[in-house]
Amino acid sequence: MLGKDLLGIKQLTAEEISGILDLAGEMKKVVLSEDKKLDTLKGLSVVTLFYENSTRTRLSFELASKYMSSSSANITASGSSVQKGESLLDTGHTIDRMGTDVIIMRHQCSGAAAFLAKNVKASVINAGDGMNEHPTQALLDALTIKEHKGGFKGLKAAIIGDVLHSRVARSNLYLLQKMGAEVCLAGPATLMPKDIERFGVKTYNNVDKAVEGADVIINLRIQLERQKSALFPTVREYSSVFGLNERRLALAAPDALVMHPGPVNRGVEMNSAVIDCGQSFIDEQVTNGVSVRMAVLDLLTRGKRNAVN
Ligand code: ASP
Numbered sequence: 001m002l003g004k005d006l007l008g009i010k011q012l013t014a015e016e017i018s019g020i021l022d023l024a025g026e027m028k029k030v031v032l033s034e035d036k037k038l039d040t041l042k043g044l045s046v047v048t049l050f051y052e053n054s055t056r057t058r059l060s061f062e063l064a065s066k067y068m069s070s071s072s073a074n075i076t077a078s079g080s081s082v083q084k085g086e087s088l089l090d091t092g093h094t095i096d097r098m099g100t101d102v103i104i105m106r107h108q109c110s111g112a113a114a115f116l117a118k119n120v121k122a123s124v125i126n127a128g129d130g131m132n133e134h135p136t137q138a139l140l141d142a143l144t145i146k147e148h149k150g151g152f153k154g155l156k157a158a159i160i161g162d163v164l165h166s167r168v169a170r171s172n173l174y175l176l177q178k179m180g181a182e183v184c185l186a187g188p189a190t191l192m193p194k195d196i197e198r199f200g201v202k203t204y205n206n207v208d209k210a211v212e213g214a215d216v217i218i219n220l221r222i223q224l225e226r227q228k229s230a231l232f233p234t235v236r237e238y239s240s241v242f243g244l245n246e247r248r249l250a251l252a253a254p255d256a257l258v259m260h261p262g263p264v265n266r267g268v269e270m271n272s273a274v275i276d277c278g279q280s281f282i283d284e285q286v287t288n289g290v291s292v293r294m295a296v297l298d299l300l301t302r303g304k305r306n307a308v309n
Contacts, residue, residue, distance in 0.1 A: 002299045005117040005124040008133035009174040017142065017175060020295050024143050027298075028291035030067060040298050041070035044101040044305075049091070050127070051077040051107045056262050056289055057127050057136070061104050064293035070101075088112060089119055096120040101301060105129075110167075123300045131165050131226065137261050138171035140292040142179065144281050145216055147288075148257055152179035158210040158252075159183060161220030161242065161269055164191045165227065168261045169220055173199060186210035187220075187242055190231040207242050214252040219244055219260045219269045235268055244270040249279065257281050 002016060009017070030036055046065040048058055058074065065072040075095075077083070082091060088107070095103055103120060105113055106127040113126035128134040142152070149155055157176050163169045163185050176183050177200065184202040185192065192203055204210045211217060222238065232238045249258065258270070258280045266272055275282065 001302045002296070004300070004303075005113075005126075006135055006296055006300060007114050007117060007124070007126045009135045009138050009171045009178070010133065012135075012175075012178070014178045014180075017139070017178060020139055020292065020299060021143050021146055023295035023298060024139070024288070024292040025147075027294035028143075028288065030294070031287060031290045036067045038068045038294075040305075041065060041068040041301060043308075044301055045071040045073070045099060046102045046104065046297065047072070047095050047098075047100045047122075048074045048104045048127070049077075049095065050074075050105070051082065051112075052128065054106055054127070056286055057106065057134075060286070060289040061125075061127065061136075061293050064290050064297055065102075067290070068294055068297060070297075088116060092116045092120045096122050101304065102297065123304075125296060125300065128167050130167065131170070132167055133171045133174075134167040134261075135171050136289070136293055136296060137168050138175040139296070140285055140288040141168075141172055141218065141259060141261070142175055143288045143292055144259065144285050145257065147284075148281065149215060152176060152181045155181040155215040156213060156253075157181050157183050157216040157218065158186060158214040159218045159220065160186045160207055160210060160244065162191045162222045163187050163196065163220065164193050164231075165223035166220045168218075172218060173201065177201075181216075184210045184214075188232050188238070191222075207244070207248060208251055211244075211248050211251045214256055216257045216259065217244065217249070217252060219258070219264075221261070221263060221265060221269060239268050239271075243268060244274050246271075246273050246277075249274055249277070255279070259285055262286070 102123045104125045110130035110132035113129045117124035186204040
Protein backbone atom coordinates (compact mmCIF):
# COMPACT_ATOMS: atom_id res chain seq x y z
CA MET A 1 0.00 0.00 0.00
CA LEU A 2 1.30 3.49 -0.83
CA GLY A 3 0.49 6.68 1.07
CA LYS A 4 -2.12 9.22 -0.09
CA ASP A 5 -0.17 10.47 -3.13
CA LEU A 6 2.48 9.44 -5.63
CA LEU A 7 4.67 12.50 -6.06
CA GLY A 8 8.04 11.06 -7.01
CA ILE A 9 10.36 8.08 -6.96
CA LYS A 10 12.53 9.95 -4.46
CA GLN A 11 9.94 9.29 -1.73
CA LEU A 12 9.60 5.54 -2.45
CA THR A 13 11.59 2.68 -0.93
CA ALA A 14 13.03 -0.17 -3.00
CA GLU A 15 10.38 -2.42 -1.43
CA GLU A 16 7.55 -0.14 -2.48
CA ILE A 17 8.96 0.00 -6.01
CA SER A 18 9.17 -3.82 -6.14
CA GLY A 19 5.57 -4.06 -4.89
CA ILE A 20 4.33 -1.73 -7.63
CA LEU A 21 6.25 -3.67 -10.30
CA ASP A 22 4.90 -7.02 -9.08
CA LEU A 23 1.33 -5.76 -9.21
CA ALA A 24 1.96 -4.11 -12.61
CA GLY A 25 3.06 -7.51 -13.92
CA GLU A 26 -0.35 -8.89 -12.88
CA MET A 27 -2.16 -5.91 -14.40
CA LYS A 28 -0.36 -6.50 -17.69
CA LYS A 29 -2.25 -9.78 -18.05
CA VAL A 30 -5.49 -7.78 -17.92
CA VAL A 31 -4.19 -5.21 -20.43
CA LEU A 32 -3.29 -7.99 -22.86
CA SER A 33 -6.50 -9.97 -22.34
CA GLU A 34 -9.75 -9.89 -24.32
CA ASP A 35 -11.74 -8.79 -21.28
CA LYS A 36 -10.08 -5.68 -19.89
CA LYS A 37 -12.39 -5.19 -16.93
CA LEU A 38 -11.67 -5.12 -13.22
CA ASP A 39 -14.03 -3.77 -10.59
CA THR A 40 -11.24 -2.31 -8.48
CA LEU A 41 -12.19 1.36 -8.88
CA LYS A 42 -15.97 0.90 -9.12
CA GLY A 43 -17.62 3.87 -7.43
CA LEU A 44 -14.42 5.95 -7.43
CA SER A 45 -13.72 8.90 -9.69
CA VAL A 46 -10.44 9.77 -11.38
CA VAL A 47 -9.70 13.11 -13.05
CA THR A 48 -6.72 13.93 -15.25
CA LEU A 49 -5.66 17.58 -15.11
CA PHE A 50 -3.01 18.37 -17.72
CA TYR A 51 -1.32 21.77 -18.02
CA GLU A 52 1.14 20.39 -20.62
CA ASN A 53 0.58 18.32 -23.73
CA SER A 54 0.63 14.55 -23.55
CA THR A 55 -0.29 11.55 -25.67
CA ARG A 56 1.00 8.45 -23.87
CA THR A 57 0.76 9.44 -20.22
CA ARG A 58 -2.70 10.95 -20.36
CA LEU A 59 -4.26 8.26 -22.53
CA SER A 60 -2.72 5.42 -20.55
CA PHE A 61 -3.98 6.85 -17.25
CA GLU A 62 -7.41 7.28 -18.79
CA LEU A 63 -7.50 3.73 -20.14
CA ALA A 64 -6.04 2.34 -16.91
CA SER A 65 -8.81 3.92 -14.86
CA LYS A 66 -11.48 2.79 -17.35
CA TYR A 67 -10.17 -0.80 -17.36
CA MET A 68 -10.63 -0.66 -13.57
CA SER A 69 -14.23 0.62 -13.81
CA SER A 70 -13.76 4.11 -12.37
CA SER A 71 -15.77 7.13 -13.43
CA SER A 72 -13.12 9.13 -15.22
CA ALA A 73 -12.97 12.62 -16.67
CA ASN A 74 -10.25 14.72 -18.26
CA ILE A 75 -9.50 18.40 -18.36
CA THR A 76 -6.68 20.29 -19.97
CA ALA A 77 -5.48 23.76 -19.06
CA SER A 78 -6.15 24.97 -22.59
CA GLY A 79 -9.82 23.98 -22.44
CA SER A 80 -10.57 25.03 -18.85
CA SER A 81 -10.96 28.12 -16.67
CA VAL A 82 -7.16 28.16 -16.28
CA GLN A 83 -7.37 30.20 -19.50
CA LYS A 84 -9.53 32.70 -17.58
CA GLY A 85 -6.83 33.09 -14.94
CA GLU A 86 -7.97 30.56 -12.33
CA SER A 87 -5.15 29.52 -10.00
CA LEU A 88 -3.94 25.94 -9.51
CA LEU A 89 -5.25 26.07 -5.94
CA ASP A 90 -8.75 27.14 -6.98
CA THR A 91 -8.82 24.63 -9.85
CA GLY A 92 -7.71 21.90 -7.43
CA HIS A 93 -10.40 22.84 -4.88
CA THR A 94 -13.04 22.82 -7.60
CA ILE A 95 -12.09 19.30 -8.74
CA ASP A 96 -11.85 18.14 -5.12
CA ARG A 97 -15.33 19.42 -4.22
CA MET A 98 -16.88 17.35 -7.00
CA GLY A 99 -16.08 14.22 -5.01
CA THR A 100 -12.99 13.29 -6.99
CA ASP A 101 -10.94 10.49 -5.46
CA VAL A 102 -7.77 10.73 -7.57
CA ILE A 103 -6.33 13.71 -9.45
CA ILE A 104 -3.60 12.93 -11.98
CA MET A 105 -1.76 16.12 -12.79
CA ARG A 106 0.92 17.23 -15.23
CA HIS A 107 2.24 20.76 -14.75
CA GLN A 108 5.11 22.83 -16.11
CA CYS A 109 6.33 23.83 -12.61
CA SER A 110 8.54 21.58 -10.49
CA GLY A 111 6.79 20.98 -7.17
CA ALA A 112 3.27 21.66 -8.51
CA ALA A 113 2.02 18.13 -7.72
CA ALA A 114 3.31 18.35 -4.13
CA PHE A 115 1.60 21.72 -3.72
CA LEU A 116 -1.71 20.37 -5.01
CA ALA A 117 -1.44 17.25 -2.84
CA LYS A 118 -1.13 19.38 0.30
CA ASN A 119 -4.26 21.27 -0.57
CA VAL A 120 -6.76 18.63 -1.70
CA LYS A 121 -8.39 15.59 -0.10
CA ALA A 122 -8.06 13.55 -3.28
CA SER A 123 -4.99 11.42 -3.91
CA VAL A 124 -2.62 13.15 -6.31
CA ILE A 125 -0.49 11.35 -8.88
CA ASN A 126 2.33 13.34 -10.41
CA ALA A 127 2.22 12.81 -14.17
CA GLY A 128 5.25 15.06 -14.66
CA ASP A 129 6.10 18.31 -12.84
CA GLY A 130 8.42 20.58 -14.78
CA MET A 131 12.00 19.32 -14.65
CA ASN A 132 11.48 17.47 -11.36
CA GLU A 133 9.92 13.98 -11.62
CA HIS A 134 7.76 11.70 -13.74
CA PRO A 135 7.42 8.71 -11.41
CA THR A 136 5.11 6.50 -13.49
CA GLN A 137 7.47 6.83 -16.48
CA ALA A 138 10.36 5.50 -14.41
CA LEU A 139 8.14 2.70 -13.08
CA LEU A 140 7.10 1.61 -16.57
CA ASP A 141 10.72 1.76 -17.69
CA ALA A 142 11.61 -0.39 -14.69
CA LEU A 143 8.91 -2.93 -15.52
CA THR A 144 10.33 -3.19 -19.06
CA ILE A 145 13.85 -3.69 -17.70
CA LYS A 146 12.73 -6.21 -15.09
CA GLU A 147 10.84 -8.27 -17.69
CA HIS A 148 13.84 -8.51 -20.00
CA LYS A 149 16.77 -8.49 -17.58
CA GLY A 150 15.18 -10.27 -14.63
CA GLY A 151 16.21 -7.56 -12.16
CA PHE A 152 18.39 -4.52 -11.68
CA LYS A 153 21.42 -5.47 -9.57
CA GLY A 154 24.70 -5.08 -11.46
CA LEU A 155 23.10 -3.63 -14.60
CA LYS A 156 24.72 -0.67 -16.30
CA ALA A 157 22.18 1.89 -17.51
CA ALA A 158 23.15 4.82 -19.74
CA ILE A 159 20.78 7.79 -19.83
CA ILE A 160 21.53 9.99 -22.82
CA GLY A 161 20.48 13.42 -24.02
CA ASP A 162 18.89 16.48 -22.46
CA VAL A 163 19.40 15.44 -18.84
CA LEU A 164 19.15 19.01 -17.57
CA HIS A 165 15.49 19.46 -18.49
CA SER A 166 14.37 15.86 -18.09
CA ARG A 167 12.08 14.74 -15.28
CA VAL A 168 12.32 11.27 -16.82
CA ALA A 169 16.09 11.27 -16.21
CA ARG A 170 15.66 12.28 -12.57
CA SER A 171 12.99 9.69 -11.78
CA ASN A 172 14.96 6.97 -13.56
CA LEU A 173 18.15 7.92 -11.79
CA TYR A 174 16.48 7.61 -8.37
CA LEU A 175 14.75 4.37 -9.26
CA LEU A 176 17.64 2.55 -10.91
CA GLN A 177 20.03 3.45 -8.09
CA LYS A 178 17.56 2.40 -5.39
CA MET A 179 17.19 -0.95 -7.17
CA GLY A 180 20.96 -1.52 -7.40
CA ALA A 181 21.80 -0.59 -11.00
CA GLU A 182 24.77 1.56 -11.99
CA VAL A 183 23.73 4.73 -13.83
CA CYS A 184 25.78 6.94 -16.11
CA LEU A 185 24.66 10.03 -17.96
CA ALA A 186 25.81 11.48 -21.27
CA GLY A 187 24.97 14.56 -23.29
CA PRO A 188 26.23 18.03 -24.16
CA ALA A 189 27.83 19.86 -21.21
CA THR A 190 25.18 22.58 -21.62
CA LEU A 191 22.43 19.98 -21.04
CA MET A 192 23.99 18.34 -17.98
CA PRO A 193 22.95 19.59 -14.49
CA LYS A 194 25.96 21.13 -12.77
CA ASP A 195 25.76 19.21 -9.49
CA ILE A 196 24.52 15.86 -10.77
CA GLU A 197 27.64 13.90 -9.75
CA ARG A 198 26.63 14.25 -6.10
CA PHE A 199 24.08 11.51 -6.85
CA GLY A 200 26.97 9.10 -7.43
CA VAL A 201 26.63 8.92 -11.21
CA LYS A 202 29.34 9.13 -13.84
CA THR A 203 28.79 11.78 -16.49
CA TYR A 204 30.23 11.88 -20.00
CA ASN A 205 30.16 14.33 -22.86
CA ASN A 206 31.16 11.43 -25.10
CA VAL A 207 28.17 9.16 -25.75
CA ASP A 208 30.40 6.28 -26.93
CA LYS A 209 31.92 6.04 -23.44
CA ALA A 210 28.54 5.97 -21.71
CA VAL A 211 27.11 3.37 -24.07
CA GLU A 212 30.14 1.03 -23.89
CA GLY A 213 29.00 -2.22 -22.26
CA ALA A 214 25.60 -0.76 -21.24
CA ASP A 215 22.74 -3.19 -20.59
CA VAL A 216 20.09 -0.50 -20.90
CA ILE A 217 20.15 2.71 -22.94
CA ILE A 218 17.49 5.30 -22.15
CA ASN A 219 17.45 8.09 -24.68
CA LEU A 220 15.81 11.42 -23.83
CA ARG A 221 13.95 13.89 -25.99
CA ILE A 222 15.46 17.35 -26.40
CA GLN A 223 13.08 19.52 -24.39
CA LEU A 224 13.09 22.57 -26.65
CA GLU A 225 10.04 23.92 -24.80
CA ARG A 226 12.15 24.27 -21.62
CA GLN A 227 15.26 25.78 -23.27
CA LYS A 228 15.30 29.54 -22.98
CA SER A 229 18.35 29.96 -25.24
CA ALA A 230 20.09 27.77 -27.81
CA LEU A 231 22.06 25.13 -25.85
CA PHE A 232 23.55 23.29 -28.84
CA PRO A 233 24.48 24.60 -32.29
CA THR A 234 22.17 22.68 -34.65
CA VAL A 235 19.90 19.64 -34.58
CA ARG A 236 22.07 17.98 -37.22
CA GLU A 237 25.20 18.45 -35.12
CA TYR A 238 23.40 17.17 -32.01
CA SER A 239 22.33 14.07 -33.84
CA SER A 240 25.80 13.27 -35.16
CA VAL A 241 27.60 13.91 -31.86
CA PHE A 242 25.01 12.67 -29.33
CA GLY A 243 22.40 10.68 -31.28
CA LEU A 244 22.07 6.91 -30.98
CA ASN A 245 22.89 5.14 -34.25
CA GLU A 246 23.85 1.56 -35.20
CA ARG A 247 27.57 2.21 -34.65
CA ARG A 248 27.03 3.47 -31.11
CA LEU A 249 24.53 0.75 -30.28
CA ALA A 250 27.14 -1.86 -31.29
CA LEU A 251 29.32 -0.60 -28.40
CA ALA A 252 26.68 -1.64 -25.83
CA ALA A 253 26.14 -5.18 -24.51
CA PRO A 254 24.85 -7.37 -27.38
CA ASP A 255 21.45 -7.74 -25.72
CA ALA A 256 21.17 -4.12 -24.55
CA LEU A 257 17.65 -2.68 -24.34
CA VAL A 258 17.02 0.55 -26.24
CA MET A 259 14.37 2.70 -24.60
CA HIS A 260 12.85 6.18 -25.02
CA PRO A 261 9.94 7.74 -23.08
CA GLY A 262 8.46 9.26 -26.24
CA PRO A 263 7.66 11.29 -28.13
CA VAL A 264 10.76 10.50 -30.21
CA ASN A 265 12.19 13.01 -32.65
CA ARG A 266 13.22 10.54 -35.35
CA GLY A 267 16.66 11.31 -36.70
CA VAL A 268 17.55 13.58 -33.75
CA GLU A 269 17.92 11.57 -30.51
CA MET A 270 18.07 8.28 -32.43
CA ASN A 271 17.80 7.24 -36.04
CA SER A 272 15.01 5.10 -37.47
CA ALA A 273 17.26 2.05 -37.83
CA VAL A 274 17.73 2.02 -34.04
CA ILE A 275 14.15 3.02 -33.14
CA ASP A 276 12.77 0.12 -35.17
CA CYS A 277 15.45 -2.50 -34.46
CA GLY A 278 14.93 -5.74 -32.53
CA GLN A 279 16.61 -4.26 -29.44
CA SER A 280 14.13 -1.39 -29.23
CA PHE A 281 11.50 -1.73 -26.49
CA ILE A 282 9.76 1.59 -27.05
CA ASP A 283 6.43 -0.02 -28.01
CA GLU A 284 6.56 -2.32 -25.00
CA GLN A 285 7.18 0.68 -22.75
CA VAL A 286 3.84 2.03 -23.97
CA THR A 287 1.99 -1.19 -23.07
CA ASN A 288 3.74 -1.29 -19.71
CA GLY A 289 2.62 2.29 -19.08
CA VAL A 290 -1.00 1.16 -18.81
CA SER A 291 -0.08 -1.77 -16.51
CA VAL A 292 2.00 0.37 -14.16
CA ARG A 293 -0.68 3.06 -13.97
CA MET A 294 -3.31 0.45 -13.11
CA ALA A 295 -1.06 -0.81 -10.32
CA VAL A 296 -0.52 2.68 -8.94
CA LEU A 297 -4.25 3.48 -9.04
CA ASP A 298 -4.98 0.22 -7.22
CA LEU A 299 -2.36 0.77 -4.50
CA LEU A 300 -3.20 4.44 -3.88
CA THR A 301 -6.90 3.76 -3.41
CA ARG A 302 -6.55 0.70 -1.14
CA GLY A 303 -6.85 2.70 2.08
CA LYS A 304 -10.00 4.38 0.90
CA ARG A 305 -11.51 1.14 -0.44
CA ASN A 306 -10.71 -0.71 2.78
CA ALA A 307 -12.36 2.04 4.82
CA VAL A 308 -15.58 1.75 2.78
CA ASN A 309 -15.74 -2.07 2.91
N1 ASP B 1 6.76 12.25 -22.14
C1 ASP B 1 7.87 12.52 -21.28
C2 ASP B 1 7.59 13.70 -20.36
O1 ASP B 1 6.51 14.22 -20.37
C3 ASP B 1 9.14 12.71 -22.03
C4 ASP B 1 9.16 13.88 -22.98
O2 ASP B 1 8.18 14.58 -23.17
O3 ASP B 1 10.23 14.07 -23.51
O4 ASP B 1 8.46 14.09 -19.61
